Amino acid sequence: MTAPEAGLPDDMRRFLADLGIQGRDLRAHPLTGGVSSDIWFVEADGRALCIKRALPTLRVAAHWTAPIERNGYEYAWFERVREIAPAAVPPLIGRHADGNMFAMAFLPADRYPLWKALLLRGKVDADFAAAVGGILGAIHAGTAGDDRTAAAFATDASFHALRLEPYLLATARRHPDLAGRLEAIAATTGTTRLALVHGDVSPKNILAGPEGPVFLDAECAWYGDPAFDLAFCLNHLLLKCLPVRDCTGPLMDAFDRMIGAYLPHVTWEDAGGFESRCAALLPALMFARVDGKSPVEYVTGETDREIVRSVARSLLAGPPDRLSTVRQRWLDGLRR
Structure with a gap:
Protein backbone atom coordinates (compact mmCIF):
# COMPACT_ATOMS: atom_id res chain seq x y z
CA MET A 1 0.00 0.00 0.00
CA PHE A 106 11.46 -2.34 -5.82
CA LEU A 107 9.54 -5.44 -6.92
CA PRO A 108 6.13 -4.42 -8.34
CA ALA A 109 3.03 -6.14 -7.01
CA ASP A 110 1.71 -7.02 -10.46
CA ARG A 111 4.70 -9.35 -10.97
CA TYR A 112 5.50 -10.10 -7.31
CA PRO A 113 2.20 -10.40 -5.43
CA LEU A 114 2.34 -10.86 -1.68
CA TRP A 115 1.72 -14.46 -0.68
CA LYS A 116 -0.43 -13.36 2.27
CA ALA A 117 -2.75 -11.40 -0.03
CA LEU A 118 -3.13 -14.39 -2.31
CA LEU A 119 -3.95 -16.72 0.58
CA LEU A 120 -6.53 -14.36 2.07
CA ARG A 121 -8.21 -14.19 -1.34
CA GLY A 122 -8.46 -17.98 -1.31
CA LYS A 123 -5.70 -18.52 -3.85
CA VAL A 124 -3.84 -21.41 -2.24
CA ASP A 125 -1.05 -22.95 -4.32
CA ALA A 126 0.41 -26.04 -2.66
CA ASP A 127 3.28 -26.10 -5.16
CA PHE A 128 4.29 -22.62 -4.02
CA ALA A 129 4.17 -23.72 -0.36
CA ALA A 130 6.43 -26.63 -1.27
CA ALA A 131 8.84 -24.21 -2.96
CA VAL A 132 8.96 -22.12 0.22
CA GLY A 133 9.69 -25.22 2.28
CA GLY A 134 12.37 -26.42 -0.12
CA ILE A 135 14.20 -23.08 -0.23
CA LEU A 136 13.98 -22.70 3.53
CA GLY A 137 15.43 -26.18 4.00
CA ALA A 138 18.23 -25.40 1.54
CA ILE A 139 19.12 -22.21 3.43
CA HIS A 140 19.27 -24.06 6.73
CA ALA A 141 21.25 -26.96 5.28
CA GLY A 142 23.62 -24.58 3.52
CA THR A 143 24.47 -22.72 6.72
CA ALA A 144 24.31 -25.52 9.30
CA GLY A 145 27.58 -25.98 11.12
CA ASP A 146 29.10 -22.96 9.36
CA ASP A 147 31.33 -21.14 11.85
CA ARG A 148 31.61 -18.07 9.62
CA THR A 149 27.85 -17.64 9.47
CA ALA A 150 27.47 -18.38 13.18
CA ALA A 151 29.93 -15.64 14.06
CA ALA A 152 28.28 -13.15 11.69
CA PHE A 153 24.81 -13.72 13.15
CA ALA A 154 25.45 -14.00 16.88
CA THR A 155 22.29 -11.96 17.49
CA ASP A 156 20.89 -13.71 20.53
CA ALA A 157 19.88 -10.46 22.27
CA SER A 158 18.08 -9.13 19.23
CA PHE A 159 16.26 -12.42 18.60
CA HIS A 160 15.17 -12.48 22.24
CA ALA A 161 13.84 -8.91 21.96
CA LEU A 162 12.10 -9.48 18.64
CA ARG A 163 10.80 -13.03 19.00
CA LEU A 164 11.16 -14.88 22.30
CA GLU A 165 10.04 -12.05 24.58
CA PRO A 166 7.10 -10.60 22.60
CA TYR A 167 5.79 -13.95 21.44
CA LEU A 168 6.45 -16.73 23.93
CA LEU A 169 7.30 -14.90 27.15
CA ALA A 170 4.63 -12.23 26.80
CA THR A 171 2.06 -15.00 26.28
CA ALA A 172 3.43 -16.80 29.34
CA ARG A 173 2.82 -13.69 31.45
CA ARG A 174 -0.76 -13.52 30.23
CA HIS A 175 -1.39 -17.22 30.99
CA PRO A 176 0.44 -18.07 34.25
CA ASP A 177 -0.83 -21.65 34.22
CA LEU A 178 1.10 -22.22 30.98
CA ALA A 179 4.11 -20.11 31.90
CA GLY A 180 6.37 -23.04 32.77
CA ARG A 181 5.76 -24.78 29.47
CA LEU A 182 6.09 -21.63 27.35
CA GLU A 183 9.25 -20.54 29.17
CA ALA A 184 10.76 -23.99 28.64
CA ILE A 185 10.04 -23.83 24.90
CA ALA A 186 11.56 -20.34 24.75
CA ALA A 187 14.66 -21.60 26.56
CA THR A 188 15.06 -24.56 24.22
CA THR A 189 14.67 -22.34 21.18
CA GLY A 190 17.02 -19.68 22.49
CA THR A 191 19.83 -22.10 23.27
CA THR A 192 19.66 -24.18 20.07
CA ARG A 193 22.20 -22.85 17.57
CA LEU A 194 22.36 -24.91 14.39
CA ALA A 195 21.77 -22.80 11.27
CA LEU A 196 20.94 -19.36 9.88
CA VAL A 197 17.37 -18.44 10.84
CA HIS A 198 15.26 -15.79 9.11
CA GLY A 199 12.98 -15.37 12.12
CA ASP A 200 9.91 -13.99 10.34
CA VAL A 201 9.02 -16.51 7.64
CA SER A 202 5.45 -15.38 7.20
CA PRO A 203 3.30 -15.08 4.05
CA LYS A 204 3.36 -11.30 4.60
CA ASN A 205 7.12 -11.41 4.02
CA ILE A 206 7.16 -13.65 0.94
CA LEU A 207 6.50 -12.53 -2.61
CA ALA A 208 5.23 -14.94 -5.27
CA GLY A 209 7.71 -13.99 -7.97
CA PRO A 210 7.97 -15.29 -11.53
CA GLU A 211 10.97 -17.41 -10.49
CA GLY A 212 9.45 -18.54 -7.19
CA PRO A 213 9.38 -17.26 -3.61
CA VAL A 214 11.24 -14.06 -2.69
CA PHE A 215 11.88 -13.61 1.03
CA LEU A 216 11.73 -10.15 2.64
CA ASP A 217 12.05 -8.66 6.14
CA ALA A 218 14.88 -10.68 7.65
CA GLU A 219 15.26 -8.27 10.59
CA CYS A 220 15.21 -11.15 13.07
CA ALA A 221 18.13 -12.96 11.40
CA TRP A 222 19.94 -15.18 13.91
CA TYR A 223 22.18 -18.20 13.97
CA GLY A 224 19.94 -20.47 15.97
CA ASP A 225 17.15 -23.02 15.77
CA PRO A 226 15.92 -23.70 12.21
CA ALA A 227 12.78 -25.29 13.69
CA PHE A 228 11.62 -21.76 14.49
CA ASP A 229 11.42 -20.77 10.82
CA LEU A 230 9.43 -23.81 9.74
CA ALA A 231 7.05 -23.63 12.72
CA PHE A 232 6.56 -19.90 12.24
CA CYS A 233 5.44 -20.32 8.62
CA LEU A 234 3.33 -23.43 9.23
CA ASN A 235 1.51 -21.52 11.95
CA HIS A 236 0.30 -18.99 9.40
CA LEU A 237 -1.08 -21.72 7.14
CA LEU A 238 -3.11 -23.05 10.08
CA LEU A 239 -4.39 -19.65 11.17
CA LYS A 240 -5.42 -18.67 7.62
CA CYS A 241 -8.10 -21.36 7.88
CA LEU A 242 -10.10 -19.01 10.13
CA PRO A 243 -10.68 -16.13 7.70
CA VAL A 244 -10.92 -18.40 4.62
CA ARG A 245 -12.72 -21.47 5.97
CA ASP A 246 -13.61 -22.70 2.48
CA CYS A 247 -9.89 -23.14 1.81
CA THR A 248 -9.12 -25.35 4.81
CA GLY A 249 -8.47 -28.38 2.62
CA PRO A 250 -6.06 -26.62 0.24
CA LEU A 251 -4.33 -24.92 3.18
CA MET A 252 -3.75 -28.26 4.87
CA ASP A 253 -2.41 -29.61 1.60
CA ALA A 254 -0.03 -26.65 1.50
CA PHE A 255 0.94 -27.40 5.13
CA ASP A 256 1.80 -31.01 4.23
CA ARG A 257 3.65 -30.05 1.05
CA MET A 258 5.80 -27.49 2.85
CA ILE A 259 6.84 -30.08 5.43
CA GLY A 260 7.44 -32.69 2.75
CA ALA A 261 9.72 -30.35 0.80
CA TYR A 262 11.60 -29.18 3.90
CA LEU A 263 12.37 -32.36 5.85
CA PRO A 264 14.65 -34.03 3.24
CA HIS A 265 17.10 -31.15 3.81
CA VAL A 266 17.47 -31.96 7.51
CA THR A 267 20.92 -33.54 7.65
CA TRP A 268 22.42 -31.46 10.47
CA GLU A 269 20.53 -33.49 13.09
CA ASP A 270 18.16 -36.42 13.37
CA ALA A 271 15.06 -35.53 11.32
CA GLY A 272 12.74 -37.03 13.94
CA GLY A 273 14.26 -34.93 16.68
CA PHE A 274 13.96 -31.82 14.55
CA GLU A 275 10.30 -32.50 13.78
CA SER A 276 9.54 -33.15 17.45
CA ARG A 277 11.05 -29.79 18.43
CA CYS A 278 9.15 -28.03 15.64
CA ALA A 279 5.86 -29.71 16.63
CA ALA A 280 6.33 -28.62 20.25
CA LEU A 281 7.05 -25.03 19.22
CA LEU A 282 4.14 -24.68 16.79
CA PRO A 283 1.28 -24.56 19.35
CA ALA A 284 3.24 -22.03 21.42
CA LEU A 285 3.42 -19.79 18.36
CA MET A 286 -0.29 -20.34 17.70
CA PHE A 287 -1.07 -19.08 21.18
CA ALA A 288 1.30 -16.13 20.73
CA ARG A 289 -0.54 -14.89 17.66
CA VAL A 290 -3.69 -14.25 19.68
CA ASP A 291 -2.27 -13.38 23.11
CA GLY A 292 1.28 -12.18 22.51
CA LYS A 293 2.43 -8.66 21.63
CA SER A 294 1.81 -9.13 17.89
CA PRO A 295 -1.61 -10.74 17.35
CA VAL A 296 -2.55 -11.46 13.75
CA GLU A 297 -5.09 -8.93 12.53
CA TYR A 298 -7.26 -11.43 10.63
CA VAL A 299 -8.23 -13.52 13.68
CA THR A 300 -10.82 -11.03 14.84
CA GLY A 301 -13.72 -12.68 16.65
CA GLU A 302 -13.54 -14.06 20.16
CA THR A 303 -14.92 -17.38 18.93
CA ASP A 304 -11.99 -17.78 16.54
CA ARG A 305 -9.50 -16.71 19.18
CA GLU A 306 -10.92 -19.32 21.53
CA ILE A 307 -10.44 -22.01 18.87
CA VAL A 308 -6.76 -21.09 18.69
CA ARG A 309 -6.38 -21.04 22.48
CA SER A 310 -8.19 -24.34 22.94
CA VAL A 311 -6.13 -26.22 20.34
CA ALA A 312 -2.89 -24.67 21.51
CA ARG A 313 -3.63 -25.50 25.15
CA SER A 314 -4.31 -29.14 24.38
CA LEU A 315 -1.10 -29.45 22.39
CA LEU A 316 0.99 -27.69 25.03
CA ALA A 317 -0.41 -30.01 27.69
CA GLY A 318 0.76 -33.09 25.78
CA PRO A 319 3.46 -32.05 23.32
CA PRO A 320 3.23 -33.96 20.02
CA ASP A 321 6.20 -35.55 18.29
CA ARG A 322 4.89 -35.08 14.77
CA LEU A 323 3.60 -32.11 12.82
CA SER A 324 0.80 -34.29 11.44
CA THR A 325 -0.58 -34.49 15.00
CA VAL A 326 -0.71 -30.69 15.21
CA ARG A 327 -2.49 -30.62 11.86
CA GLN A 328 -5.13 -33.14 12.97
CA ARG A 329 -5.78 -31.42 16.31
CA TRP A 330 -6.23 -28.15 14.47
CA LEU A 331 -8.77 -29.70 12.11
CA ASP A 332 -10.59 -31.24 15.07
CA GLY A 333 -10.72 -27.81 16.73
CA LEU A 334 -12.16 -26.18 13.64
CA ARG A 335 -14.97 -28.76 13.49
CA ARG A 336 -16.16 -28.24 17.06
Missing part, protein backbone atom coordinates in the same frame (compact mmCIF):
# COMPACT_ATOMS: atom_id res chain seq x y z
CA THR A 2 1.15 3.53 -0.59
CA ALA A 3 0.68 6.73 1.33
CA PRO A 4 0.25 10.19 -0.24
CA GLU A 5 3.27 11.99 -1.68
CA ALA A 6 5.67 13.17 1.00
CA GLY A 7 9.19 14.54 1.19
CA LEU A 8 11.97 11.99 1.45
CA PRO A 9 13.85 12.41 4.77
CA ASP A 10 17.16 14.22 4.46
CA ASP A 11 19.23 11.26 5.68
CA MET A 12 17.70 9.09 2.96
CA ARG A 13 18.50 11.73 0.35
CA ARG A 14 22.12 11.77 1.50
CA PHE A 15 22.16 7.97 1.39
CA LEU A 16 20.98 8.04 -2.21
CA ALA A 17 23.77 10.48 -3.07
CA ASP A 18 26.29 8.14 -1.44
CA LEU A 19 24.97 5.38 -3.71
CA GLY A 20 25.53 7.59 -6.74
CA ILE A 21 21.83 8.26 -7.27
CA GLN A 22 21.55 11.99 -7.82
CA GLY A 23 17.81 12.21 -7.56
CA ARG A 24 16.97 14.03 -10.78
CA ASP A 25 13.18 14.04 -11.11
CA LEU A 26 12.98 12.16 -7.82
CA ARG A 27 9.61 10.84 -6.72
CA ALA A 28 9.18 9.30 -3.29
CA HIS A 29 6.49 8.22 -0.87
CA PRO A 30 6.39 6.06 2.25
CA LEU A 31 5.09 2.50 2.00
CA THR A 32 2.68 1.60 4.77
CA GLY A 33 1.74 -1.66 6.43
CA GLY A 34 4.94 -2.52 8.28
CA VAL A 35 5.33 -2.16 12.04
CA SER A 36 9.09 -2.31 12.49
CA SER A 37 10.62 -0.01 9.88
CA ASP A 38 10.25 3.13 7.80
CA ILE A 39 10.15 1.99 4.17
CA TRP A 40 10.14 4.43 1.26
CA PHE A 41 9.55 3.91 -2.42
CA VAL A 42 11.90 6.02 -4.51
CA GLU A 43 12.01 6.55 -8.26
CA ALA A 44 15.07 8.42 -9.48
CA ASP A 45 17.52 8.33 -12.37
CA GLY A 46 15.30 5.78 -14.11
CA ARG A 47 15.42 3.36 -11.17
CA ALA A 48 12.72 2.17 -8.77
CA LEU A 49 13.93 1.15 -5.32
CA CYS A 50 13.03 0.86 -1.67
CA ILE A 51 14.92 2.33 1.27
CA LYS A 52 14.40 0.62 4.61
CA ARG A 53 15.32 1.99 8.04
CA ALA A 54 14.65 0.18 11.32
CA LEU A 55 12.53 1.82 14.04
CA PRO A 56 13.61 1.63 17.69
CA THR A 57 9.97 1.21 18.82
CA LEU A 58 7.61 -0.96 16.81
CA ARG A 59 4.17 0.25 15.75
CA VAL A 60 2.04 -2.15 17.80
CA ALA A 61 -0.40 -1.66 20.65
CA ALA A 62 1.92 -3.15 23.26
CA HIS A 63 5.19 -1.39 24.10
CA TRP A 64 7.85 -3.18 22.09
CA THR A 65 11.38 -1.96 21.50
CA ALA A 66 14.17 -3.66 19.56
CA PRO A 67 17.78 -2.89 18.59
CA ILE A 68 17.98 -0.90 15.35
CA GLU A 69 21.15 -2.82 14.44
CA ARG A 70 18.78 -5.49 13.12
CA ASN A 71 18.65 -3.57 9.84
CA GLY A 72 22.28 -4.43 9.17
CA TYR A 73 21.69 -8.09 9.97
CA GLU A 74 18.76 -8.17 7.58
CA TYR A 75 20.99 -6.93 4.76
CA ALA A 76 23.63 -9.49 5.75
CA TRP A 77 21.00 -12.26 5.67
CA PHE A 78 20.13 -11.27 2.09
CA GLU A 79 23.80 -11.34 1.14
CA ARG A 80 24.40 -14.75 2.71
CA VAL A 81 21.25 -16.33 1.28
CA ARG A 82 22.07 -14.97 -2.17
CA GLU A 83 25.00 -17.41 -2.13
CA ILE A 84 22.57 -20.33 -1.67
CA ALA A 85 19.35 -19.28 -3.46
CA PRO A 86 19.97 -16.14 -5.55
CA ALA A 87 16.41 -15.80 -6.82
CA ALA A 88 14.96 -16.01 -3.31
CA VAL A 89 16.12 -12.53 -2.20
CA PRO A 90 15.51 -9.06 -3.69
CA PRO A 91 18.31 -7.44 -5.69
CA LEU A 92 20.41 -5.33 -3.32
CA ILE A 93 21.57 -1.79 -4.15
CA GLY A 94 23.59 -0.75 -1.12
CA ARG A 95 23.88 -0.35 2.62
CA HIS A 96 24.39 2.80 4.67
CA ALA A 97 27.72 3.11 6.44
CA ASP A 98 26.16 2.91 9.90
CA GLY A 99 24.32 -0.30 8.97
CA ASN A 100 20.87 0.98 9.93
CA MET A 101 19.56 1.73 6.45
CA PHE A 102 19.74 -0.08 3.11
CA ALA A 103 18.36 0.06 -0.40
CA MET A 104 17.01 -2.72 -2.58
CA ALA A 105 15.20 -2.97 -5.87
